[in-house]
Amino acid sequence: MGTVLIVVVIAAAVITVASGVWVATGLIAAITSVKPRTSVPPEAERPDRS
Amino acid sequence: MHTVVSVTLVASYVVVLTFVAVRARAAREYAEFSLARRALPLALVFGSLCATYVGPGFSIGFVGRGFQSGFLFFGIGLAYSLQNVLVGVLVAPRLRALNDCHTLGDAIGQKYDRRCHVLAGVISVGLCTGYAAVMAKAGGVVFKDVFGLPVWSGVVLIVGITTLYTTSGGLRASVVTDAFQFTAFAILLPVVLLLALGFHLEGGVAGFAERASVATQDGFASMTPFQIIGLVTAFLLGETLIPPYANRALASRTTRVSKHAFVLGGLFSVVWFAVMISLGVAARGIVPAGTDEDHVLLNMVKAIMPTEGYMLLLVVSISVIMSSLDSLLNAGAVVFTQDIVRPIHRIANGKALDVGRTATVVIAVAAAVAAAAVPTIIDGLLVCYTIWAPAILPVLVLGLWLKKPRPLAGILSMVVGALVAGLSQLAVSGPTRVPAILPALGAAVLAYFIGHVLSREKGA
Numbered sequence: 419m420g421t422v423l424i425v426v427v428i429a430a431a432v433i434t435v436a437s438g439v440w441v442a443t444g445l446i447a448a449i450t451s452v453k454p455r456t457s458v459p460p461e462a463e464r465p466d467r468s
Numbered sequence: 469m470h471t472v473v474s475v476t477l478v479a480s481y482v483v484v485l486t487f488v489a490v491r492a493r494a495a496r497e498y499a500e501f502s503l504a505r506r507a508l509p510l511a512l513v514f515g516s517l518c519a520t521y522v523g524p525g526f527s528i529g530f531v532g533r534g535f536q537s538g539f540l541f542f543g544i545g546l547a548y549s550l551q552n553v554l555v556g557v558l559v560a561p562r563l564r565a566l567n568d569c570h571t572l573g574d575a576i577g578q579k580y581d582r583r584c585h586v587l588a589g590v591i592s593v594g595l596c597t598g599y600a601a602v603m604a605k606a607g608g609v610v611f612k613d614v615f616g617l618p619v620w621s622g623v624v625l626i627v628g629i630t631t632l633y634t635t636s637g638g639l640r641a642s643v644v645t646d647a648f649q650f651t652a653f654a655i656l657l658p659v660v661l662l663l664a665l666g667f668h669l670e671g672g673v674a675g676f677a678e679r680a681s682v683a684t685q686d687g688f689a690s691m692t693p694f695q696i697i698g699l700v701t702a703f704l705l706g707e708t709l710i711p712p713y714a715n716r717a718l719a720s721r722t723t724r725v726s727k728h729a730f731v732l733g734g735l736f737s738v739v740w741f742a743v744m745i746s747l748g749v750a751a752r753g754i755v756p757a758g759t760d761e762d763h764v765l766l767n768m769v770k771a772i773m774p775t776e777g778y779m780l781l782l783v784v785s786i787s788v789i790m791s792s793l794d795s796l797l798n799a800g801a802v803v804f805t806q807d808i809v810r811p812i813h814r815i816a817n818g819k820a821l822d823v824g825r826t827a828t829v830v831i832a833v834a835a836a837v838a839a840a841a842v843p844t845i846i847d848g849l850l851v852c853y854t855i856w857a858p859a860i861l862p863v864l865v866l867g868l869w870l871k872k873p874r875p876l877a878g879i880l881s882m883v884v885g886a887l888v889a890g891l892s893q894l895a896v897s898g899p900t901r902v903p904a905i906l907p908a909l910g911a912a913v914l915a916y917f918i919g920h921v922l923s924r925e926k927g928a
Contacts, residue, residue: 419677420673420674420676420677420678421673423673423676423677423680424665424673424676424677426742427661427665427742427743427746428662428665429739430658430738430739430740430742430743430746431658431661431662431739431743431746432658433739434654434657434658434736434739434740434743435654435655435658435659437518437654437736437739438650438651438652438653438654438655439651439655440511441511441512441514441515441518441647441650441651441654442647442648442651443511444509444510444511444512444515444647445488445511445512445515445644445647445648445651447509447511448509448511448512448644448647449488449491449644
């Protein structure tokens, strides 16, 4: 009983750490893919496409 | 040497957090501030959602409850996990599919009328401020325990830093920094548990199982079945779609991302609760009996880790608190702008961004002041749960299901639900406080049907 409990608890700890690593990779992908903002010209300066 | 390493650790954390917050960039438009342009990917929504609900209650508080009542609170916490999964399957995708919807108040406004929209906004802002006050108080406790600073100075520090980046970057900054903070505590706290199990397990595996069994039996003996039912109800409904969660559902890239983030978030809470409760059980062999439940985790780490480890825990605790606090501040500000100001005054997006930023600061100040009135962390959260569920959930759920929801029913239900919950908290103290959610929910549903029938008869 005690062994099963410890195995379950250790498995939970490992899954928690793995979740942290997964989110870290997503975070790195998100912050490295941020593109610099392009400045938008005022409305009056935009070409008339009509 | 210890001091140098500790200071380096904390400084490195602050530098990386600042870098992440800067990369999130300042919001230039209201759509960025409120919903991050509805472009958030799964990993970020999941990480942010988990970081928001894993506040001090689900970390420091759960370790304390594990210490006192073993795996009893693991079972109670499963109600919360179930709620997240159900929201992911049934509600989050529908919410994400709504157009022109920034908040739950928007959804209620679409189903009922403007008065219901504003009332839902007032309740939501009040609750966000209440939850934020609990987070601020937890920050003060951590700073007091680690540095011996007065609680108020810790509150000012943690609220000040969080307000700074939330005001500037809005939801995207909140989500991105949440993901970083989630990474920190999701890796470090299980490591503390593994160290405790590996090197400080008095009596070995059998001793751990024995302590778990004794503590859980103590837990059941200390509560009546009615109290347990009240707690399960509070965990099942009390945080359902509170404003920060609704924001994340709405800001997901697609309905699929919204659904998967909530389902995975629910499943993650199961393993998280197991880790926190196990830390509390392991602490029974390390921390003296009678230790205050909010101090069990800090005292345990102080006992088993070197100074650097203690500093790491400070970092983790601050991450846990800030990630919840920033979400609440942003959600409260968006709700104030969208559900209170906009239904009354038509304002352009540029002005709405200014209102949102100002509201962030005002809610932060109110939370810092209200932190002085917060009891223990878990009790503070339960007070908020008890008000949120009766005040909002019947109106939201019935509004989505009924063909023609009546505004009078919505108003009556929200007012009666909030009042009964609030008065029950004031009138009833001690261990019977938690079940206040049950009569309040009943009163809210009853008031809804009375309002519905009255309106129908008037209309007939």
